[in-house]
Amino acid sequence: MDEQLSIRSFPRAIVHFDGDAFFASVEQMLNYKLKGKPVVTGKERNIAASMSYEAKRMGVTRGMTVQEIKKVCPQAIILPSDYETYSIFARRMYEIVRMFTPDVEEYSIDECFADITGLKTHYKMSYEEIALMIKKELELRLGVTFGVGLAPNKVLAKVGSKWQKPAGFTVIPAKDAHIFLKELPIGKIWGIGSSTSVFLHKLGIRSALDFALKPLSWLEYHKLSKPYKEIWYEMRGEYVKKLVTETNDEVGSIIKSRTFTPATSNRQFVFSQLSKNIENACIKARRHGVLIRAISFYLKTQDFRYKGMDIELPVATCSPVEIVNVVSKYFNQVYSAGEKYRASGITLRSLIDQGSMSLDLFGESHRAQNSGKIFETIDTLNHKYGKHTVFLGSSFTAMVEKQHQGDRGDVPIRKNHLFLGESARKRLDIPFLGKAH
Ligand SMILES: [Mg+2]
Known part of the structure; x- marks a missing residue:
């Protein structure tokens, strides 16, 4: 019964985090x-x-x-x-939320969205409890309070995070959306600008609920464009505005990148981070049923220089093993010993539908597809027993190493330990290391 109610209230569970002031x-x-x-x-x-x-x-x-x-x-x-310091805090915010779910949209320097749909069994908690747990972690680690909204979509999650200030937490199940929208002037809705607000006022719309209650034909009659229709659908509890968790270009590509702190010149560590990015990107490719024909990988240095390579794959694949093998051949052309790196990333390009694979000579694609099947099994295991139950040996350092000269963003970090970049650390030294003034 509880489960049913939850599915009705949260067909998707989207959380919006907004740093207070x-x-x-x-x-x-x-x-x-x-x-x-x-x-x-x-x-x-x-x-x-x-x-x-x-x-x-x-x-x-x-x-x-x-x-x-x-x-x-x-x-x-x-x-x-x-x-610079604010953006370091922003990165920390995204990384903390990513410790709980990979689906995070870095919306702005003080806001992000997270999709926690389906994580109830993983955490054995309700969506409310999960959202609150992330909120507490953010506040504990960053020392900044957050307004948090939990809802079935982005528009309502935004309403929730603004509902009580500061440090508020507001849950808006789809079935209760009208209660909140009734009290909200239409101009307060995310995406409704002042001119649209004036336009809607002239048509007699005052509250957000007035707008949500109009039939779709009314929106069409008044020539309201797609973004407004999307807002309208979301105010009615539907999930329309997708989270932008990675950049997708027009031909379709999958990008996974990860910043690590502090910057490091440890080759094994940097490679394992890249390997983990590749694994995550391939999980996504398999979820979308696509094979990869080309990739790009890059490393970003401590001083924000990028160095990378574009590589055509010998066969289309969705297997991280194949891709890690290819990357390992070229890795030394990008990596230079002694250079410190702060991030790595992978782009899977030239994606094609698995179904549209044509036969090639020597059965190469057949082999690649078979190893793709192995990973489908791994996906099932990971889904069942938690993300990264099974992972590649090459990702081992990134997955298991608990501490890397202090802290990294993607492993649980010591409680109460702030992990900050150079300039912020300089500033932090005075008030936080207990020095006398
Ligand atoms: Mg804010």
């Missing part, structure tokens, strides 16, 4: 002296970009000039933006 909160996190004080960032542009809740309570709003801020809140601490 993110930039200002990061500043407060990095300097305890700022805690509890009205902090505003954006000094370099003379405009408030982000305000702590203390500043908001004093009447500071986004876009105010420094002069205006000083008028309403003379004690405001106005700081220049430090985007």
Whole structure:
């Protein structure tokens, strides 16, 4: 019964995470002296970009000039933006959420979506409990609070994360969507801009529910384009707007990449990270029933330079073993000893339907397809017993090594240990390592 109710309420379980007053909160996190004080960032542009809740309570709003801020809140601490540090926190946020589910959309510097559909059996928890668990982990590890919404789709999850502030958690099952939409002006819905909002007002739409209750023919009559129809479907509880968890180009490709911290020159480690990316990308390829004819792989250096290679595969395949073998042949042309790397990535290209495979000489494709079958079995095992129950030997270091000179994003990290990049670490040293002032 509970299961049935849950399927009806969450045919998909989408969570939206939104950092509260993110930039200002990061500043407060990095300097305890700022805690509890009205902090505003954006000094370099003379405009408030982000305000702590203390500043908001004093009447500071986004876009105010420094002069205006000083008028309403003379004690405001106005700081220049430090985007590098904020983006390190953003990366951490994505990586923490990815410890719980691979399906994460990096929506913006302080927001992401996660698809946790089907993870209830894995975690033996309800969707609410899973979402709350991720929220707690984010808040514990980043020291920033998050507004979190759990819903059957992105539009409603966004409504949820904004519902209570700060540190809110709002669950919107499909069957209750109307309760929330009734109270929400249409212009507050994600994707409804001010001109559309004015247009809809003229047609008598006030609340989001007014819009959701219109029939589809009404939308068509008023020539509302596809993005608005998608919003309309989602307000009615359907899942239409897919998560963008990787980039898909027009011919169709699958991309998996992973940043590791700190940067490393350990060849085995870098290769195993790449191998793991390949495994994950192939899982996706098999899920979509496609074979891969070409790949690109790259390594990204500590100072953000990319080096990579494009390779045509001898036979179309969906087997990570075949691809890891090919990559291992060329790896040394990309990797140079002594260079420090911060990320690796793989793109599977020239994808074709498994069904459309034509016969080739020497039965090569037959062999590749057979090893594809082995991986289908592995997929079943992994699905049954948890992701990465079975994995390639070449991914071993990435899968098993618990610590790599401290911490990495893709293994559970020690509690209360912040894992940050160089510049942020410099800033962190003062307030966090317990030095006397
Ligand atoms: Mg935010």
